[in-house]
Amino acid sequence: MSTARFDPTRSRSEPPASPVLDRRRFLGEAAAGACAAAPFLLGVVRLPAAFGQQPDGAYDASEHYYGMGVDPRRCIGCARCVAACKTENDVPAEPHFFNTWIERYVITEDDAVQVDSPNGGLDGFPPLTQANVERTFFVPKLCNHCDNPPCVQVCPVGATFMTEDGVVLVDDEYCIGCRYCIQACPYGARYLHPETHVAAKCTFCYHRLVRGQVPACVEVCPTGARIFGEVRGRATPLARFMRFNQIQVLKPHLNTAPKVLYANLDGEVR
Amino acid sequence: MPQQVPRLVFVFAVALLAMVIARWYLVPDTFGDIGHYRAAAVDSIAARPMKYAGHQQCTLCHSPIQEARLASNHKGVRCEVCHGPAAAHIAAPMEVKPSIPRGRDQCILCHAFNPSRPTGFPQIDPVVHNPLTPCKDCHDPHAPEPPVVPESCAACHGEIARQKLVSHHASLECEVCHAAPVTHKSNPRSARPSKPTDRSFCGACHAIGDPRAAIPQIDLQTHGQPYTCWQCHYPHHPEAP
Numbered sequence: 001m002s003t004a005r006f007d008p009t010r011s012r013s014e015p016p017a018s019p020v021l022d023r024r025r026f027l028g029e030a031a032a033g034a035c036a037a038a039p040f041l042l043g044v045v046r047l048p049a050a051f052g053q054q055p056d057g058a059y060d061a062s063e064h065y066y067g068m069g070v071d072p073r074r075c076i077g078c079a080r081c082v083a084a085c086k087t088e089n090d091v092p093a094e095p096h097f098f099n100t101w102i103e104r105y106v107i108t109e110d111d112a113v114q115v116d117s118p119n120g121g122l123d124g125f126p127p128l129t130q131a132n133v134e135r136t137f138f139v140p141k142l143c144n145h146c147d148n149p150p151c152v153q154v155c156p157v158g159a160t161f162m163t164e165d166g167v168v169l170v171d172d173e174y175c176i177g178c179r180y181c182i183q184a185c186p187y188g189a190r191y192l193h194p195e196t197h198v199a200a201k202c203t204f205c206y207h208r209l210v211r212g213q214v215p216a217c218v219e220v221c222p223t224g225a226r227i228f229g230e231v232r233g234r235a236t237p238l239a240r241f242m243r244f245n246q247i248q249v250l251k252p253h254l255n256t257a258p259k260v261l262y263a264n265l266d267g268e269v270r
Numbered sequence: 271m272p273q274q275v276p277r278l279v280f281v282f283a284v285a286l287l288a289m290v291i292a293r294w295y296l297v298p299d300t301f302g303d304i305g306h307y308r309a310a311a312v313d314s315i316a317a318r319p320m321k322y323a324g325h326q327q328c329t330l331c332h333s334p335i336q337e338a339r340l341a342s343n344h345k346g347v348r349c350e351v352c353h354g355p356a357a358a359h360i361a362a363p364m365e366v367k368p369s370i371p372r373g374r375d376q377c378i379l380c381h382a383f384n385p386s387r388p389t390g391f392p393q394i395d396p397v398v399h400n401p402l403t404p405c406k407d408c409h410d411p412h413a414p415e416p417p418v419v420p421e422s423c424a425a426c427h428g429e430i431a432r433q434k435l436v437s438h439h440a441s442l443e444c445e446v447c448h449a450a451p452v453t454h455k456s457n458p459r460s461a462r463p464s465k466p467t468d469r470s471f472c473g474a475c476h477a478i479g480d481p482r483a484a485i486p487q488i489d490l491q492t493h494g495q496p497y498t499c500w501q502c503h504y505p506h507h508p509e510a511p
Binding site for chain 2: 137
């Protein structure tokens with residue numbers, strides 16, 4: 001078997017002298033082929049899926065990077081956004097399931113902060129009971145579509161993800177309903193859908209974005225408290241919002257890099 | 271070559287093959303095409319139906335109303351805020367009609383007084399502001415007038431006005447005691463009306479010597495010193511003599 005490992009007298013084009021060498025060459029070529037094919041078979045490297053698939057005029061996710069501006073100083077707490085979101089996205093009507101909701105902040109003169117959001121603000125807000133109210137205002141909340149999303153990091157199956165255009169979505173056919181992402185979200189923006197038993201959240205109305213529409217909450221906000229656009233790249237209303245306001249995000253110390261940007265935000269808002 | 275190398279290569283090849291086959295069955299189609307997720311999920315989410323059509327669609331047929339609205343204070347209030355989701359209406363304009371709010375409910379959602387609302391947003395108290403009257407009887411929702419200056423003080427101060435109406439001061443106009451700056455009606459908090467601050471103001475009617483005998487009269491020098499009148503008597507509903 002080990003008669004001649006290497007024979008310099010034999011040229012490469014010469015057919016193999018023995019069946020032993022034949023098997024060696026087969027194994028070698030098979031191994032080389034396997035090594036070459038492995039990245040593709042294992043999914044480490046894939047041919048670009050979108051390559052040649054975009055007809056002219058179709059939506060190209062790589063050209064967008066979405067974000068939302070929120071100006072709480074304009075919010076009147078009418079919760080039209082909450083109602084529109086529930087309609088547009090078939091969110092269960094009962095309380096505790098919200099893609100977006102309105103919080104009322106009441107800060108009294110002893111610096112106590114009380115936050116309430118009865119049914120997300122849909123049924124209105126009860127009269128203030130506190131004495132000595134120093135300031136009170138509404139804050140719209142929703143998924144922050146973090147650039148560094150903790151929910152995506154913890155998903156064990158890859159069912160939640162950030163699209164190329166910066167929207168954090170849930171694959172409701174692939175989600176196993178383990179609730180890790182609900183635990184991980186520092187903004188409380190996720191819930192387990194009571195009928196499908198998978199995680200659900202704000203999608204920025206992705207089905208509207210690909211059709212050139214703004215999210216339903218932005219469409220119905222009567223005071224322009226929500227501004228939709230792209231955080232970089234194109235000139236959108238959000239660019240103007242970012243230029244003319246001092247921008248804050250919720251819980252910046254968590255390094256989640258939210259793409260929901262707040263202006264005129266009270267220091268007590270969490 | 272050592273004898274064990276081909277066997278190891280064989281074992282590794284079998285393991286690799288098993289892994290590839292297992293992956294083939296376990297990993298869903300399109301997983302990893304774009305990132306660590308099913309690319310098909312993006313398409314299925316993007317294919318969801320729209321319920322809100324967007325105001326551009328409404329303009330195609332209802333442009334006169336749109337133009338009036340865009341020139342008014344409701345320029346930011348798009349059609350579907352009040353009329354509800356209209357994608358079905360646009361798909362079948364004659365069969366499906368969006369709702370037309372005719373009562374007060376829809377207006378009150380935004381315009382009922384709420385202290386948490388931003389300063390300057392037009393708000394009314396629905397209990398005292400023409401209750402039971404549909405808002406659109408006075409205000410065109412597609413072109414609402416700027417906040418009309420209330421004609422009477424009772425529009426805002428209804429409780430006081432009702433109390434005064436059954437009191438001995440019923441015939442006195444508010445302006446007799448309160449001097450309201452013109453801007454008070456449009457900017458109530460920053461331009462406040464005056465209030466009587468001294469005893470002599472009430473004494474103009476109630477001091478001894480006034481010829482109108484029906485008015486209860488007291489001696490300002492001895493009665494209730496050192497207090498000012500309103501500390502004991504509520505002027506909007508003074509007690510009977």
